Every structure is written in C-alpha cells, then in structure tokens.
Amino acid sequence: MTEIKYDFGLVGLGVMGRNFILNVADNNFSAIGLDLDTEKVESLLTEGEGRVVHATQDKLEFIEKLAPPRKIMLLVPAGKPVDAVINDLKPHLSEGDIIIDGGNSFYTDTNRRFEELSRDNIHFFGAGVSGGAKGARKGPSIMPGGDKEAYQHIKPIFEAASAKVNGEPCVAHLGNGSAGNYVKMVHNGIEYGMMQLIAEAYDLMKRGLGLSNDQLQETFTQWNAGRLQSFLIEITSEIFAQKDTLTSADLVDVILDKGKQKGTGKWTSQNAMDLGIPIPTVDVSVSMREISSLKGMREEAESIYGAGSTNSDATVEQVEEALYFNFIMAYAQGMQQLAAASEEYGYELDLEVISKIWRGGCIIRSGLLEKMRKAFSRNAKLQNLLLDGEFADEIKPLVGSTSKVVSSGLNAGIPLSAMSAGLNYFNAFKSGRLPMNLVQAQRDHFGSHTYERTDREGIFHTEW
Ligand code: 6PG
Numbered sequence: 001m002t003e004i005k006y007d008f009g010l011v012g013l014g015v016m017g018r019n020f021i022l023n024v025a026d027n028n029f030s031a032i033g034l035d036l037d038t039e040k041v042e043s044l045l046t047e048g049e050g051r052v053v054h055a056t057q058d059k060l061e062f063i064e065k066l067a068p069p070r071k072i073m074l075l076v077p078a079g080k081p082v083d084a085v086i087n088d089l090k091p092h093l094s095e096g097d098i099i100i101d102g103g104n105s106f107y108t109d110t111n112r113r114f115e116e117l118s119r120d121n122i123h124f125f126g127a128g129v130s131g132g133a134k135g136a137r138k139g140p141s142i143m144p145g146g147d148k149e150a151y152q153h154i155k156p157i158f159e160a161a162s163a164k165v166n167g168e169p170c171v172a173h174l175g176n177g178s179a180g181n182y183v184k185m186v187h188n189g190i191e192y193g194m195m196q197l198i199a200e201a202y203d204l205m206k207r208g209l210g211l212s213n214d215q216l217q218e219t220f221t222q223w224n225a226g227r228l229q230s231f232l233i234e235i236t237s238e239i240f241a242q243k244d245t246l247t248s249a250d251l252v253d254v255i256l257d258k259g260k261q262k263g264t265g266k267w268t269s270q271n272a273m274d275l276g277i278p279i280p281t282v283d284v285s286v287s288m289r290e291i292s293s294l295k296g297m298r299e300e301a302e303s304i305y306g307a308g309s310t311n312s313d314a315t316v317e318q319v320e321e322a323l324y325f326n327f328i329m330a331y332a333q334g335m336q337q338l339a340a341a342s343e344e345y346g347y348e349l350d351l352e353v354i355s356k357i358w359r360g361g362c363i364i365r366s367g368l369l370e371k372m373r374k375a376f377s378r379n380a381k382l383q384n385l386l387l388d389g390e391f392a393d394e395i396k397p398l399v400g401s402t403s404k405v406v407s408s409g410l411n412a413g414i415p416l417s418a419m420s421a422g423l424n425y426f427n428a429f430k431s432g433r434l435p436m437n438l439v440q441a442q443r444d445h446f447g448s449h450t451y452e453r454t455d456r457e458g459i460f461h462t463e464w
Contacts, residue, residue, distance in 0.1 A: 005067035006032040006054065008157055010075060011085050013040040013055065017075035018047065019137035020102070020129070020161070025051035027160035034062040063092045070097040071154050073127075078105045078262075086113060095121040098150055102129045104264050107185060107345075110178035114146065123150035128184020130362035131163065139163035141362035142171035143187070143354075145180030145347070163361025170361040174354065175347035182341055183354055186334045189268025189282040191363045192261075193330035194232050196285035196418040201323050202236070204405065208312025208412050213250045216240045219316055228324055230366030259289035268337070275340045279333040280421040281326065288417050307413070314408040321401035322419055328395060329422035331372055332385035339383065352376035386429055399426070 010021045013035035021044065024031045030052035033044050037057075044055040056062050063070065070093065074085050082101055089099070099122060101110065110126035117124040124146060131140035142162050144151060151173040162171040174183050205211045211219065220237035224230070242251040265286045272279040291298070314322075335351055342349035355373035359365055375388040385391050406423050409416035428434060443449035445464040453460055 003065070004030060004052070006030045006052075006065050007067060007071070008032075009034065009062060009066045009070060009072040011035070011062075011072060011089075012074055012076035013037070013044050014075065015133045016102075016129070016136045018044050019133055020073070020075060020140075021053060022047060022051070023137050023139070023161045024157060025053045027157075029157050029160065032056065032062055032065055034059060059088060060092065063089065068094065068096070069123075069150075069153055070094070071100070071157065072098065073100040073102050075102045075129075078103045079109075082109070082113070086117070090117070090120065090122070093120075093122055096123070096150075098123045098125065098153060100125040100127050100144065100146075100154065101181075102127050104128070104184060104188065104262065105181050106267060107178035107182040110145075110181045114177055123147050125151070125154070126178050126181035127158075128180050128187065130184065130187060130364075132363065135163070135361050135363075139170070139361050141357050141360060141365070143174055143180045143183045143357065144171065145174050145176060145178055145183070147176070148173055162357075165356075165360040168356065170357045170359065172353045172357050175342070175349050177345065177347065179342075179345075179347040179349060182345070182347065183338065183349065185264050185268050185271070186338055186341075187358065187362060187364055188264035189272075189279065189337075190330050190334040191232075192265035192268075192285040192289075193281040193333075193418060194230070194327060194364060196288050197281070197323055197326045197330065197422070198232055198236055199288075200409070200414075200416045200419050201319050204312055204314060204319055204409055204412075204414055204416065205316060207310040208314065208408065208414050209316065211316075213240045213252065223320055223323075226320075227367060228320065228327070230327075230368070231363060232366075256295075257292055258295050259292040261286070261289050265289070268334075271341070272333075272337050275337065275344060277333075277337045277340045278425065279337055280425050281330045281333055281418050284417045284421040288415075310412045310414055312408040312412040312414065314405045318401040318405050321398045322405035322423075325395065325398035325402040325426075326419050326422040327366065327368055328385065328391065329425055330418075331368065332391075333425065335372070335376075336384050350376075350380070351382070352380060384429070386426070395426070 007029040008024050008031040010017050011034045013033045021031045021033050025048060033055040035041050041055040041057055074082060076082060076085055082105055105126055114124045125144050128143035129140050139162055142158050158171045159169040162169045174180050205216060217237050217240035220233055224233045224237060239252055244251040244254050265282060269283045269286050338349055352373055355369050355376055359369045375385060375391055376382055382388055402423050406416055406420045440451040444451050444461055448461055450459045450461045
C-alpha cells in the first residue's frame with residue numbers, strides 16, 4: 001500500500017492553526033499538522049476525524065509525508081518562533097519547497113527570510129491571514145506576497161479556504177517580497193482606527209446621550225443594516241447583548257478599560273511616518289490605547305479635574321454620519337499608505353485587488369469596501385479616495401454632522417480623538433492653502449533652513 005502524501009502542511013496547531021487546517025481539509029485537500037504539544041496534536045486528530053487530516057509531533061514524519069513541492073504554512077507567533085521553525089525545517093527541505101508565514105510578521109523580517117531561503121531555492125511567502133479564529137475555520141481573507149510563479153502551487157488551496165464574496169475568493173497574490181505582510185500590517189492599522197472610532201461613538205452615546213446598553217445594542221444593529229454594515233459594527237452590537245457569567249452585569253461594563261496591543265498598529269504608524277504619509281486616524285488610535293493603559297494616572301487626574309458634565313447635544317443620527325465619514329477617512333489614509341509603500345518597496349500593489357479581498361473574511365470587511373473597489377477600478381492611479389468623485393458625493397453631506405459631533409464631544413469633555421483626527425485630516429486635505437508658509441518662515445528665521453516661494457522657482461533665504 002502506498003503511503004498518502006499530503007497536499008498541505010501546517011506548523012503550529014493553536015486555535016488559528018487547527019481551525020485553518022480543518023478548513024483546508026473541508027475543502028478536499030489532504031493536510032498534515034505539526035506541533036510539539038501532545039494535546040494540540042491530539043485535539044486535531046480528534047477534530048479532524050472523517051477528513052484526510054493527520055497530525056504529528058515528529059518533524060521528519062511531517063516533512064516525509066508532504067507531497068512535492070512541499071507547501072508548509074506556519075501559524076506561530078511572530079518574531080523568533082518563526083525563525084526557529086524555519087531553521088528547524090530548512091535542512092530537511094528540498095529545492096522548490098514553499099514556506100508560508102501566516103502570522104503578523106514585521107515586513108522587514110519577511111524580506112530577510114525571503115532572501116535567506118531563496119539562497120537554497122526555497123520559496124518564502126509572507127501571507128497575512130485575517131478573520132480571527134472563526135475566519136480561519138470558515139474562510140479568512142488571505143494576503144499572500146512572494147514569488148508569483150510559486151504562488152500557483154498554493155493558489156488552489158488558498159482560494160478554496162478563503163472567504164468568498166459574490167463567489168470571488170478573498171485572496172490574491174498581492175506582490176513580491178514582503179507585500180503580503182505589509183498589506184496585512186496596514187489592514188491592522190485601519191482596524192485600530194475603526195475600533196477606536198466605534199469606541200468613541202459608544203462613549204459619546206453612553207456618557208453624552210445617556211443611551212443604555214440595550215439601546216446601544218439596538219442602535220448598532222440598525223447601523224449594521226445600513227451603510228455602516230461591517231464586521232466590527234456587527235460584533236459591537238453583539239457585545240452589548242452579552243451578559244456576564246460571573247455577575248448579573250452586562251459583560252461590557254465589567255471589562256477593564258485598558259487597551260492592549262501586539263504592535264501592528266504602531267508599526268503602521270511608524271512606517272507611515274517613514275514614508276511621509278499622514279495617517280492621523282491610526283496614529284491617534286495607537287495613542288488612545290496607550291492613554292487607556294495609564295489607568296492609575298487617569299483616575300488620579302479625574303479626582304483633580306473632575307469628569308465634568310458630559311452632556312452632549314449631538315443626535316444618534318449625527319453620530320452615525322460622523323462614524324461613516326470617519327470610516328472613509330481611515331480607509332483613505334491606509335490606501336494612500338499602501339500606494340506609497342508600493343512605490344517605495346517595489347511591491348506593485350493593485351489597490352482594487354486589495355479592496356476586493358478585504359470585502360470578506362477579514363476584520364475590516366464592510367459594505368464600504370465594494371465602493372472602494374469600484375473607485376480604484378475607475379482609476380487605478382487614484383492617489384487618495386477623497387479625490388474620487390463618487391466618494392466626494394458621499395463625503396460632502398457628512399461634513400456638517402461630523403463637525404457637530406466632534407465639537408459636541410469637545411464641549412462635553414468626551415475625548416473623540418480619532419473622530420477629530422479624521423475631521424482635521426479632511427479639513428487639512430481640502431485646504432488648498434495651509435499655514436505652513438509661516439512654519440517655513442520660522443525655520444528660515446532661526447536656522448537658515450530656506451524656503452520656496454509662491455511666485456517664482458528656486459530656494460530662498462532671508463536675513464530676518
Ligand atoms: C486579524 C487581526 C489579528 C490581530 C488582532 C489583535 O486580522 O485577524 O488583525 O491579526 O492579531 O486584531 O491585534 P492587537 O492585539 O494588536 O489589537
């Protein structure tokens with residue numbers, strides 16, 4: 001009897017890994033998992049019953065049982081564990097084999113691994129996988145980058161396992177080198193922005209308008225049926241309905257208000273600064289997680305300054321408009337960063353394709369992404385979503401309510417940092433003239449840094 005050779009291998013049988021391998025097996029690809037942990041191996045063997053799935057703790061068995069070229073996906077924590085697994089497997093691999101890193105690796109690590117492995121003719125892919133545990137099981141959005149020809153070997157598996165929108169898979173070869181991890185990083189930056197924006201809408205409606213959790217649940221459910229339709233709005237409405245099992249409280253009320261992070265939002269901001277692309281909605285969302293973690297200091301400051309009256313005169317309808325306006329700002333900023341990174345790092349990203357594969361499976365999926373896809377389909381070279389005619393028509397009627405909401409937050413002492421960052425981004429972006437002439441004059445005054453003029457070419461300096 002000839003031994004079965006598996007189509008797909010997966011290293012790291014944590015929740016994500018187990019779910020993804022079961023998803024692959026459900027799509028009629030045979031799959032084998034590797035993990036050092038006995039329990040994880042056993043739970044895959046149990047859960048995989050009835051499918052062509054195997055699991056082992058023995059790396060040689062794992063490698064031996066994979067059909068050539070081997071397609072091995074790693075779902076292990078980013079950083080050193082990825083290098084450790086690669087170094088462990090590499091001596092046993094053959095030319096043409098493919099390793100796919102499915103974690104949130106930093107893109108420069110991916111470039112390094114790509115270079116190192118290509119010396120041994122092993123193909124390396126950085127593939128962002130979004131959608132959490134459920135997505136991994138039922139269909140995530142997958143963002144692979146790497147060698148285009150080698151991608152043909154993994155394409156059928158990824159297309160089958162990914163989420164589908166209108167029958168189209170939420171996966172595509174995005175570009176070379178670290179393109180996949182880079183796109184996933186920016187996805188996460190936008191995710192930070194959208195989550196912070198939703199949190200601000202919640203704060204304003206709860207503290208400022210006095211809505212109960214039941215009313216909030218209803219409001220988010222209604223919003224999800226309209227133009228704000230998105231995964232994050234949907235889960236937010238579910239969160240307000242969740243009761244705590246330890247007390248009789250609503251769960252959301254007993255969750256500590258200290259935000260944690262693993263770094264992808266911060267990396268997005270850091271890299272945007274390096275590229276010189278403004279993404280203030282993301283920047284401020286990272287800062288808000290940091291401020292939130294200063295819980296002790298915040299409480300001390302509250303005892304000094306007082307919470308004050310937090311009454312707001314905004315309406316729920318205006319908050320909906322401000323949120324929609326700001327979702328557009330968050331996407332616009334992220335897409336401009338992707339365009340700039342594509343130029344700088346030679347990724348050759350197609351923003352229409354990215355919008356398309358984000359429509360399903362991933363955390364930032366929303367109804368808006370189809371509109372965004374159409375905008376990049378109308379003009380592949382669109383520099384910023386705000387310059388698209390149809391988006392302009394969407395945005396213009398929202399400016400008044402957004403300004404109203406942001407000013408009502410300021411008056412009520414409720415921080416709407418991301419909402420106001422998005423509004424100020426918009427106001428600056430649409431100002432043909434900004435006060436930077438004065439900053440340039442100051443720079444030249446104190447440091448002879450020179451300036452350009454509005455009326456003639458050249459570089460000028462004045463003895464002030
Ligand atoms: C996804 C998510 C996921 C990320 C979490 C946590 O697309 O499925 O982006 O990859 O790990 O969102 O991120 P933080 O811990 O930094 O909030």
